[in-house]
Amino acid sequence: MKRIALDMDEVLADVYAKLLIYFERDLGWQPKWEDYAGKKLYQLEGAQHLRKYLHARGFFGDLKVMANSQMVVQELQAHYEVFIVTAAQEFPNSLIDKYEWLEVHFPFIHWRNFVMCGDKSIIQADYMIDDHVRNLRNFQGTCLLYTASHNIHNTDFIRVNDWLEVRRFFQQELAKEGKTL
Numbered sequence: 619m620k621r622i623a624l625d626m627d628e629v630l631a632d633v634y635a636k637l638l639i640y641f642e643r644d645l646g647w648q649p650k651w652e653d654y655a656g657k658k659l660y661q662l663e664g665a666q667h668l669r670k671y672l673h674a675r676g677f678f679g680d681l682k683v684m685a686n687s688q689m690v691v692q693e694l695q696a697h698y699e700v701f702i703v704t705a706a707q708e709f710p711n712s713l714i715d716k717y718e719w720l721e722v723h724f725p726f727i728h729w730r731n732f733v734m735c736g737d738k739s740i741i742q743a744d745y746m747i748d749d750h751v752r753n754l755r756n757f758q759g760t761c762l763l764y765t766a767s768h769n770i771h772n773t774d775f776i777r778v779n780d781w782l783e784v785r786r787f788f789q790q791e792l793a794k795e796g797k798t799l
């Protein structure tokens with residue numbers, strides 16, 4: 619089976635939905651997508667401190683699941699080996715949060731397929747889905763850039779805006795081999 623390396627934050631787990639709650643609480647207003655399009659939320663004026671919340675134990679434990687991701691990942695598993703590849707070491711306290719989050723929301727992915735790493739350039743697979751251009755640049759296989767506010771101007775990779783587009787991409791890949799998702 620071909621392998622898919624799947625990012626967690628901003629691909630499976632909605633980090634920004636939670637950061638926006640902190641933003642509004644701390645700064646007293648709710649930014650719209652247009653306000654942070656082309657950058658990260660914590661690059662807005664006065665919001666630099668938001669990044670420190672990512673280091674707190676528990677932050678990654680209760681993130682919302684991206685719409686349709688569970689359904690599509692399960693469908694993909696019929697044809698592909700799916701690995702979760704997350705640069706968790708950047709936030710050491712996130713390690714157990716992420717493991718438990720995956721067990722709750724993606725119980726159909728075996729823990730052997732959890733790859734919590736530092737630098738994703740060590741990863742070899744056939745496909746990588748990630749919102750960070752830096753991770754895709756070092757990847758040898760087919761890259762899918764999952765849309766996030768900070769990557770909207772990049773045109774170097776195949777772009778997917780949501781999980782239904784991920785599904786459509788793999789439907790097309792499988793169709794080349796006469797298979798259906």
Ligand SMILES: [Mg+2]
Binds near residue numbers: 625626627628629748
């Ligand atoms: Mg990510």
